[in-house]
Amino acid sequence: MSARSEGLGGVELSNVTKRFVSPTGAAMTAIRNVDLTVEPGQFCAIVGPTGCGKSTTLTLAAGLERPTAGTVRVSGQPVDGITRNVSFMFQTDALLPWKPVLDNVALGPMFKGTPRREAHARAMDWLRTVGLSGFEHHYPHQLSGGMRKRVSLAAALINEPSVLLMDEPFSALDVQTRAIMSNELLTLWDRRRPSVMFVTHDLEEAIGLADKVVVITAGPGTVKAVFDIDLPRPRGAVQDIRFDPRFLELYRQIWAALREEVDEAYSRSATAAKAQGARA
Amino acid sequence: MSVATMDIPHEAASDEASLAQQARQRARRHRQLVLLGQLAILLVIVAGWQIAAVTGFIDPFFFGSPWGICVRLWDWALNGTAYGSFWLQIWVTLEESILGFVVGVVSGIVFGVLLGEIRYLAEVIGPYIKIVNALPRIVLGSIFVMWLGLGLPSKVLLAAVLVFFVVFFNAFQGVRSVDRNLISNARILGASRLQVVRHVVFPSAMTWIIASLHVALGFSIIGAIVGEFLGSQRGLGLVIATAQNTFDANGVFGAMLVIGGLALSAEWLMAKLEKRLLAWQPGNSRDSAIQGT
Numbered sequence: 211m212s213a214r215s216e217g218l219g220g221v222e223l224s225n226v227t228k229r230f231v232s233p234t235g236a237a238m239t240a241i242r243n244v245d246l247t248v249e250p251g252q253f254c255a256i257v258g259p260t261g262c263g264k265s266t267t268l269t270l271a272a273g274l275e276r277p278t279a280g281t282v283r284v285s286g287q288p289v290d291g292i293t294r295n296v297s298f299m300f301q302t303d304a305l306l307p308w309k310p311v312l313d314n315v316a317l318g319p320m321f322k323g324t325p326r327r328e329a330h331a332r333a334m335d336w337l338r339t340v341g342l343s344g345f346e347h348h349y350p351h352q353l354s355g356g357m358r359k360r361v362s363l364a365a366a367l368i369n370e371p372s373v374l375l376m377d378e379p380f381s382a383l384d385v386q387t388r389a390i391m392s393n394e395l396l397t398l399w400d401r402r403r404p405s406v407m408f409v410t411h412d413l414e415e416a417i418g419l420a421d422k423v424v425v426i427t428a429g430p431g432t433v434k435a436v437f438d439i440d441l442p443r444p445r446g447a448v449q450d451i452r453f454d455p456r457f458l459e460l461y462r463q464i465w466a467a468l469r470e471e472v473d474e475a476y477s478r479s480a481t482a483a484k485a486q487g488a489r490a
Numbered sequence: 491m492s493v494a495t496m497d498i499p500h501e502a503a504s505d506e507a508s509l510a511q512q513a514r515q516r517a518r519r520h521r522q523l524v525l526l527g528q529l530a531i532l533l534v535i536v537a538g539w540q541i542a543a544v545t546g547f548i549d550p551f552f553f554g555s556p557w558g559i560c561v562r563l564w565d566w567a568l569n570g571t572a573y574g575s576f577w578l579q580i581w582v583t584l585e586e587s588i589l590g591f592v593v594g595v596v597s598g599i600v601f602g603v604l605l606g607e608i609r610y611l612a613e614v615i616g617p618y619i620k621i622v623n624a625l626p627r628i629v630l631g632s633i634f635v636m637w638l639g640l641g642l643p644s645k646v647l648l649a650a651v652l653v654f655f656v657v658f659f660n661a662f663q664g665v666r667s668v669d670r671n672l673i674s675n676a677r678i679l680g681a682s683r684l685q686v687v688r689h690v691v692f693p694s695a696m697t698w699i700i701a702s703l704h705v706a707l708g709f710s711i712i713g714a715i716v717g718e719f720l721g722s723q724r725g726l727g728l729v730i731a732t733a734q735n736t737f738d739a740n741g742v743f744g745a746m747l748v749i750g751g752l753a754l755s756a757e758w759l760m761a762k763l764e765k766r767l768l769a770w771q772p773g774n775s776r777d778s779a780i781q782g783t
Contacts, residue, residue: 274674292677304675308693308770317689321680351772369679 217250218285219295219372219405221271226280228266239430240266244280246424246433250372251403255416257468258426259475264409266431268375271407272298284373296373297366301381303358305350311337311361312346318369336364340394356387360394367398374399376408380415392419392448400444413468417441417460418448425467428475435467554739559747562740572732573724580748583714583726586642587752590649591710598654598706599699602661606695607687612662623655628716635721645722649713653706660702664695697771700764707756711749 223246229239240263248254258264269275270282273293282289284296297318298304305314315333320326337343340360350358359380366374380388396419399406410416416423417439425434439460445451452458536556542548543555550558566576573579605612605619631648638644668691676690718727726745733741 269674272674272678274678294680296678298675298678300671300675302671304669304671306672306690306693308696309689310770317676317681318679321676321682321685349770351770365679 219250220283220285221248221373221405221407222246222281222283223267223270223277224281224283226267226270226277226282228263228270228275229278241426242430242432244426244432248373248405248407248422250285250405252422253399253406253408253420254422254424255408255410255420256424256426257410257413257416257464258431259428259468259472260411261475261479262426262429262471263431264426265377267426268298268377268407268409271373272296272375293373295369295371296375297369297371299362299366299374299376299379301378303350303362305358305361305365307350310347310349311342311353314350314361315364315368317365322369332368333364336368337361339398340364355383356391359383359387359391363391363395363398370402370404372404374404374406376406378410379408381410381412388415389447389449395419396445396448413461413464414452415448417457417464418445418451423460423464425464425471428471428478434471435464437464437467550739551737552739554743558740559744562738562744563747566744571729573728576729579724579726579729580752582642582724583711583718583749584752586645586714586717586725587649587710587756589642589646590713591653591707593646594650594653594710595657595703595706597650598657598702599661601654602658602699603665603687603692603695606662606665607691619655619658623659627651627655631713631717631720634717640721640723645714645717645725648717649710652709652713656702656706656709657699660698661695664698665691667698668694696767700767703760703764704757707760708753711753711756715749 223244226241226244226246227239228241229237231237244267246254246256246267256264256267266275270277271284271289271293273284273289273291273296276290284293305311306317309317312330312333315336316326316329319329319332324332334343334346337346340363342357342360342364345353345357350361353361362379380391383391392415406420408416408419413423420439423437423439425437426432427434437460441451441454441456441460539548539553540556543550543553543558570576571579605615628648630651631644634644634647638647672690672694673686676686681689714725715727715730718725719731722728726749730742730745733739733745
């Protein structure tokens with residue numbers, strides 16, 4: 211166990227295996243013997259082919275699931291029950307469609323017993339920070355995809371979490387909006403520097419944002435390689451850093467590791483589809 | 491000449507305001523046409539019925555006539571029925587329906603949410619609820635009249651039982667189909683189980699529950715009327731039963747008409763309520779409501 215991961219916001223998965231068993235008894239191993247450390251304040255991106263169990267690492271860290279074997283520690287504490295002081299951003303919006311934007315952002319403090327007025331005041335501050343003042347009384351469906359992501363970001367950060375778990379948060383956005391949101395995320399992250407576990411399938415996004423990129427193998431996932439991203443911070447616009455020679459070099463290295471796994475996952479799903487076609 | 495006639499529609503179409511005006515006019519004309527068609531059908535039915543009755547094509551003794559129905563209703567309104575004023579009968583039925591509706595809806599929601607939330611409870615109690623649901627529940631009315639007598643409680647109970655199952659199944663299904671992500675997110679944000687139910691599960695199930703309320707409303711009126719049929723001292727059901735026993739076709743139709751009116755107004759109120767409660771839904775928001783009017 212590294213001493214640094216024991217600080218506030220450190221995440222450590224040691225030798226973690228997660229197996230899901232369906233009610234009919236069929237078992238599926240999502241991840242196997244995963245060792246993964248995120249140091250306090252570190253931005254860690256997790257990349258891997260589809261279905262390799264990337265998201266499972268997040269649900270384990272959040273305490274939504276228990277590991278089948280191994281231990282998960284957050285801020286030095288073993289995870290049992292919902293982990294305190296973390297926030298989660300899902301791929302789809304997890305905003306409550308029946309609450310206006312302001313109430314959605316204020317949920318975190320409200321759940322913790324903050325008086326309504328104070329919770330609303332803080333939510334207003336956060337809406338201003340993400341550039342959405344004037345939209346506090348809109349319902350989520352009245353906003354664009356990018357605006358909804360901003361609301362989600364504000365709702366996730368209002369609790370001032372020490373760990374931010376993000377599961378392909380921007381994958382549903384168009385390319386331009388995504389770049390804008392990435393820059394926004396970096397700016398907000400820089401204020402308090404929570405640790406981040408950022409799951410994505412987009413290598414450019416991973417390198418542009420993170421301090422460390424973890425490559426997961428095709429399912430059942432395990433850690434294949436870890437790359438430190440030594441691009442200086444502040445990074446500036448993620449659109450520009452892509453042309454940095456160091457970025458390209460890192461991209462080439464990580465892609466070499468990732469590519470085999472992607473090919474493997476693809477050929478497996480192709481065989482499965484063929485087998486299913488033959489049965490039909 | 492031909493150029494000029496060509497120009498007029500072209501010019502009109504290029505202008506945003508007049509385009510919108512045209513669209514509005516078209517929409518209004520469409521609504522008027524629909525209304526006209528509806529009135530025409532009503533006129534044909536009522537006039538045809540009346541003519542057939544007057545000419546003796548159908549026997550007004552068995553089939554009544556629109557005019558006869560009006561006279562019967564007028565008589566009731568002025569002189570009352572054999573068991574008190576007509577308004578009292580309406581009020582009694584209304585009271586039974588409303589009470590039955592409220593009791594049924596509240597208990598349906600409570601049980602639906604409880605069973606939806608607590609899996610063990612659902613697995614244990616589920617089969618029994620299915621069995622009771624499979625029974626023809628109208629027959630329970632006889633039991634209730636035996637137990638609770640001819641007064642209000644037996645009708646309220648029958649209406650409530652009918653309403654309960656509709657609301658219960660919808661609430662249960664609604665709770666079961668809540669987006670798991672929303673629940674996970676609320677839990678991570680620090681919500682207790684009760685807070686999850688209150689802020690996430692219940693509002694989400696509300697869409698399903700509200701959809702069931704329309705059917706439930708109809709059932710509450712059916713429950714009250716049937717309960718009165720089976721044994722009562724007052725109410726529209728009794729009015730119909732009496733009219734039936736005296737071969738008063740106009741009376742049966744008249745009471746039916748009043749019940750229909752009650753049901754329609756209740757339905758209208760429900761639609762208003764639904765719009766308010768579901769204001770957050772796309773297509774139900776205030777903006778689109780403005781566009782719609």
